[in-house]
Amino acid sequence: MQYRRNPKNGDMISVLAFGCMRFKRDEKETERQIIKAIEMGINYFDTAYIYPGSEATLGRILSKGYREKVKLATKLPHYLVKKKEDFDKLFLTQLERLKTDYIDYYLIHMLTNLEVWQRLVSLGILDWIKEKKEKGQIKNIGFSYHGGQQEFIKIIDAYDWEFCMLQYNYYDEYNQAGKNGLLYAAEKGLPIMIMEPLRGGKLVNLPKEALSVFEESKEKHTPAEWSFRWLWNQPQVLTVLSGMNSQEMLAANAASASKAEAGILTPAELDLYGRVKEALNKSFLVPCTGCSYCMPCPQGVDIPLCFSSYNETATSGKLHSRLNYILRTSGHNASKCVGCGLCEKHCPQSIAIPKELKKTTASLESFPYKPMSALVKRFMRQ
Structure with a gap:
């Protein structure tokens, strides 16, 4: 397993992280997978309040002697916060579920624009975060993002964040916060966690036209490995989340992560990604690459x-x-x-x-x- 250093606090984080949104119903099998992942060197586990049963399941498993071996991340469901007291109500529920007294990486879940953050500020979240950090209950505060580049930059500038999480992959290089957002966050010194590296599986189940492009390479990789390699090639990426629900998937991704290095892709390999995107665009309604050359719009359209x-x-x-x-x-x-x-x-x-x-x-x-x-x-x- 390869590791990268968090530029904010020095934590060494595995380049492959375990996304815990969808666990199998068989908790014993889930436990075997999580323990195996830890043995393979994965030390970042990401869950959320609204992932059905995830926090409680993860808490039970990590409480069996594994909690101190990992960095635990979970998320505040801001959309359930109606008044200041709800911050504690939700957070204490999460600590109870996770069987821990602190969270290593705590995220405001699914921010989409600055207005959402400002609402939380009006409810007193700044004092609440300060209190939790002083008590050691939150080690690092960040947010996960689902929105456009303009709002992402506004949110980054609105608070002294310690990390952030983006949807990012080779097809979405210029979608949502995109490459410009990634670089902006990195310039601010923020470690960046990546979600949706496979675009919900769409970059695994490629159409024949796209798959044939990758097959031209002398280096043979699965579509999933091509996707991960593109992300790990970028030094701004701290870790990449993957929702691994089988031992085979875990082993394959861990093997890829053991070879993850920034700057490893050749110009010829980088060109392949561009051609794969072109092939994928043909299956879409609008051949937009998300380059943003059309922006800004005078009317504010993203x-x-x-x-x-x-x-x-x-x-x-x-x-x-x-x-x-x-x-x-x-x-x-x-x-x-x-x-x-x-x-x-x-x-x-x-x-x-x-x-x-x-x-x-x-x-x-x-x-x-x-x-x-x-x-x-x-x-x-x-």
Whole structure:
């Protein structure tokens, strides 16, 4: 196993982390996998309040003599916080579930824009964090992010964070916070944890056209290994989460992690990723690469994020995509486009952006977008 040093506190973190969102129903098998992962050198385990049964299961397993061998990460469900007292109510429940008296890496779960963070500030989260850190109950405070680049930078600048977690992979290099967000966080000295390295499995089950590109390489790797290698090639990445639910997957990923080095990819190999992305784009509704050359939009539309959500409808279904669209694009949605056309002049893909934004609006902002949006916003603010 390879390790990288946290630039904030000096912790040595395994480059492969164990994502605990989905455990098997057989707890004995889950326990075998977690213990095996620790024996292989994985020392970062990530869970969350809302992952069904995850915190309690992980707590029972780690309490059998493994707690001090790992860095434990879990997340505050800010959308369940209605008043200041809820911070303690939720946090103490998590400590009880996890059978521990401190959390190594505590994240504000699923921030999407600055407004969400400001609501928490208004409820007193700054004093609450200070108290927990002084008591040693929270060692490091950070956040996980699902939104666009502009809001990510605002959140980074809004507080003295100690780490952050991004959705990032070779296909989403310029989607959501993207490469620019990664570099901005790194310039601020933040360690960066990566989620969705395989884009929910879509970078494992590649179409034939994309798979054939990787097969041209003299170096033979599985699609999953290609994905991990691209991430570990970047020195800004501290660790990469993987939801490993089988011994075979654990062994394969750990073997890849044992060879993980920054700067290991050759120019020829990096070129393969670009060609694979081109092949994948052909299966999407809009051939947007997320480069952001079209930005900023005078009306505040987050064009790459809107197109990313629109493309998801082809692979993830409209309901799931619409929910993500609402969460990610608050205030930056496609219907704000007035058709000025300034963006088109800068698009290297020659996309008819206003035309495609109209399609995005028709697809994702049709009924029941408004009632869903109102419900989600009310839930997030209350």
